[in-house]
Amino acid sequence: MRFEEVEHTADRALRIRGRDLADLFANAAAGLNSLMLASDSSDAASVAKRIELEAADAEDLLVAWLSELAFWAETESLIFSRFHFMELTPVRLRAVITGGHVEALQKHVKAVTFHNLAIRHEPEGLVVTVVFDV
Amino acid sequence: MVHHRDLRRIDAYLFEIPPSFRPDMRVPARFYADDTLIQGVLGDRSLEQLVNTATLPGVVQHVLAMPDMHQGYGFPIGGVVATAPPDGVISPGGVGYDINCGVRLLAGHLNFEEIRPHLDDVASALYANCPSGVGKGGAVRLTAGELDQVMEKGAHWAVGRGFGVATDLEHTEETGCLAGADPDQVSARARDRGRDQVGTLGAGNHFIEVDVVDQVTDEAVARRIGLFTGQVAVQIHCGSRGLGHQVCTDYVSRFQKTTRKYGIELPDRELVCAPLDSSEGRDYLAAMKAAANYAFANRQVLAHHVRRSFEQVLAGKLKRPELFQIYDIAHNMAKMETHTVGGRTVEVCVHRKGATRAFGPGSEALPAAYRDIGQPVLVPGSMGTCSWVLVGTETSMSQAFGSTCHGAGRTMSRSQAKRSVQGPTLRRELEAGGIRVRAGSMAGLAEEAPAAYKDVDRVVNVVDGAGLARRVARLTPLAVIKG
Numbered sequence: 001m002r003f004e005e006v007e008h009t010a011d012r013a014l015r016i017r018g019r020d021l022a023d024l025f026a027n028a029a030a031g032l033n034s035l036m037l038a039s040d041s042s043d044a045a046s047v048a049k050r051i052e053l054e055a056a057d058a059e060d061l062l063v064a065w066l067s068e069l070a071f072w073a074e075t076e077s078l079i080f081s082r083f084h085f086m087e088l089t090p091v092r093l094r095a096v097i098t099g100g101h102v103e104a105l106q107k108h109v110k111a112v113t114f115h116n117l118a119i120r121h122e123p124e125g126l127v128v129t130v131v132f133d134v
Numbered sequence: 135m136v137h138h139r140d141l142r143r144i145d146a147y148l149f150e151i152p153p154s155f156r157p158d159m160r161v162p163a164r165f166y167a168d169d170t171l172i173q174g175v176l177g178d179r180s181l182e183q184l185v186n187t188a189t190l191p192g193v194v195q196h197v198l199a200m201p202d203m204h205q206g207y208g209f210p211i212g213g214v215v216a217t218a219p220p221d222g223v224i225s226p227g228g229v230g231y232d233i234n235c236g237v238r239l240l241a242g243h244l245n246f247e248e249i250r251p252h253l254d255d256v257a258s259a260l261y262a263n264c265p266s267g268v269g270k271g272g273a274v275r276l277t278a279g280e281l282d283q284v285m286e287k288g289a290h291w292a293v294g295r296g297f298g299v300a301t302d303l304e305h306t307e308e309t310g311c312l313a314g315a316d317p318d319q320v321s322a323r324a325r326d327r328g329r330d331q332v333g334t335l336g337a338g339n340h341f342i343e344v345d346v347v348d349q350v351t352d353e354a355v356a357r358r359i360g361l362f363t364g365q366v367a368v369q370i371h372c373g374s375r376g377l378g379h380q381v382c383t384d385y386v387s388r389f390q391k392t393t394r395k396y397g398i399e400l401p402d403r404e405l406v407c408a409p410l411d412s413s414e415g416r417d418y419l420a421a422m423k424a425a426a427n428y429a430f431a432n433r434q435v436l437a438h439h440v441r442r443s444f445e446q447v448l449a450g451k452l453k454r455p456e457l458f459q460i461y462d463i464a465h466n467m468a469k470m471e472t473h474t475v476g477g478r479t480v481e482v483c484v485h486r487k488g489a490t491r492a493f494g495p496g497s498e499a500l501p502a503a504y505r506d507i508g509q510p511v512l513v514p515g516s517m518g519t520c521s522w523v524l525v526g527t528e529t530s531m532s533q534a535f536g537s538t539c540h541g542a543g544r545t546m547s548r549s550q551a552k553r554s555v556q557g558p559t560l561r562r563e564l565e566a567g568g569i570r571v572r573a574g575s576m577a578g579l580a581e582e583a584p585a586a587y588k589d590v591d592r593v594v595n596v597v598d599g600a601g602l603a604r605r606v607a608r609l610t611p612l613a614v615i616k617g
Contacts, residue, residue, distance in 0.1 A: 005549055007547045007550065008205065008547055009178045009180075009204045009205040009544050009545070009546070009547055010204055010206055010211055010547075010548075011206070011207065011548075012549070038577070055387075056390050056391055057390075059403070060390050063387060064387065067383055067387075071323065071327070074327065075326060075327060075376070104267075106575065106577060106578075107577075107578075108336065108337045108338060110231045110232065110338075110376075110379040111231040111379050111382060111383050112383070113208070113227075113231075113386075113404050114207075114208075114386060114402075114403035114406070115207030115208055115402060115403075115404040116402055116403075117404075131207045133207065133230075133231045133232075133379070134338060134548070
């Protein structure tokens with residue numbers, strides 16, 4: 001399973017898995033989309049953006065990545081579902097992301113938090129739990 | 135995880151986790167509850183989060199959580215934490231993403247019987263005139279210069295533009311404008327998010343509610359603040375929208391490095407902070423104030439839309455449809471305040487995360503009209519249930535840095551609420567109970583089902599019993615407007 005919801009009293013939390021950092025970041029984006037949309041509308045591919053992010057470590061970069069996607073969703077109703085990472089290290093991300101406009105978001109994600117955020121290495125790959133303020 | 139055996143009961147409503155519970159605690163962690171509420175508190179991670187806040191550098195006296203407390207991220211919701219220079223820090227996560235989320239209470243001259251035939255029309259006008267929903271923009275689109283004015287002047291900007299009257303400002307915490315806001319500390323991205331959201335409600339747990347005062351428990355104080363049994367009132371609950379969310383996001387990210395720079399060890403990265411007496415700490419405080427002022431302006435413009443809706447529907451049909459402001463309070467904020475700690479008068483930074491300021495009688499921060507009775511405190515219940523108006527007390531000043539609860543507090547996760555309650559069913563149930571519902575999202579409605587929250591009467595009973603605030607009047611809902 002790429003991601004699954006974890007119970008949280010007030011907000012929303014997702015446990016996200018990935019074979020490697022790129023897989024983890026793509027799955028985290030899919031998880032974020034699942035919170036914001038009633039159904040997966042990832043077929044839309046009318047808009048492409050080039051993203052460059054830098055951060056202090058992999059967790060910081062993951063928050064920056066998801067915050068970037070939540071920003072476009074809130075301000076332009078843009079949902080991205082295809083991700084081509086040209087560079088992805090724990091402190092730097094360069095990617096072209098492709099997606100499209102949606103009519104309405106079902107859920108507003110106000111922010112991506114650092115609450116107990118730690119990317120863990122397990123035998124099958126990477127796993128992280130992210131709490132979203134909704 | 136904190137267990138019942140780790141707690142010391144101080145009195146009927148106050149519990150303590152002593153600093154011996156964990157070696158990194160600098161002060162005790164205290165919380166208010168009764169024998170029922172404590173079961174819920176022990177059922178999630180809110181106490182662990184409260185203990186985490188007791189590790190912050192420069193924290194003074196004790197950290198506190200109110201009886202509506204529940205698990206959040208970093209700080210628990212309901213948390214009150216004071217820090218003092220020279221070691222004290224300010225933590226953006228201790229304010230939260232919705233900076234100056236708060237509640238405004240308007241009341242009128244109308245009583246329930248007068249408005250009853252028009253309630254459907256009033257609810258529909260409110261829904262049409264008060265933009266709501268995810269990322270929704272409003273009719274007020276600001277230039278860059280105007281946005282700076284909003285961040286510097288808060289509700290004063292709105293009143294200057296004709297959205298309200300001067301007495302609204304007198305009846306707003308800090309008169310609706312925190313001094314020292316610096317828009318230059320607010321990022322371009324935060325400005326983008328805030329450009330067209332002044333005067334919008336948003337989604338989530340934010341709402342506008344038409345109420346009737348169904349119970350007055352302190353006649354004298356109720357009369358002084360302008361409330362009477364049977365009176366129609368309106369609550370507005372919202373905050374700084376995308377601008378505030380982005381300010382917090384920016385500084386929590388920036389402070390990941392700052393915390394390392396100052397050698398601060400923390401049990402959770404969401405607690406990142408900077409010394410109050412540092413350029414980073416000052417920058418955040420100035421940006422937070424800018425976002426807080428945006429929120430004051432937002433509620434001020436929404437109040438204007440509410441008044442316009444009442445006028446639209448009721449003018450010519452009823453005498454005196456106008457609404458006046460009882461009070462407006464913040465429940466996500468950090469502020470420098472003067473308090474007595476260990477017998478000494480000191481300036482501290484009080485973080486209130488899902489907690490309301492509740493200054494007692496005599497405070498110079500209160501408007502002249504309320505100074506001898508204490509600050510009005512607005513405690514909205516969950517959707518479809520009652521809300522309370524209280525006043526702050528001297529006990530709140532001496533025990534809790536002038537703070538009390540902010541609402542009912544969740545007990546059930548949003549996904550659990552959606553599994554157990556269907557939005558359309560809930561809507562029918564509310565309407566069968568005489569409550570008009572105007573909501574953009576049925577899923578969003580289900581998440582806010584009353585069953586997902588604690589009993590607000592019980593929460594208020596605890597703060598009243600503990601002396602943190604005194605009950606004045608109860609409101610019961612007539613119409614709910616949500617995004």
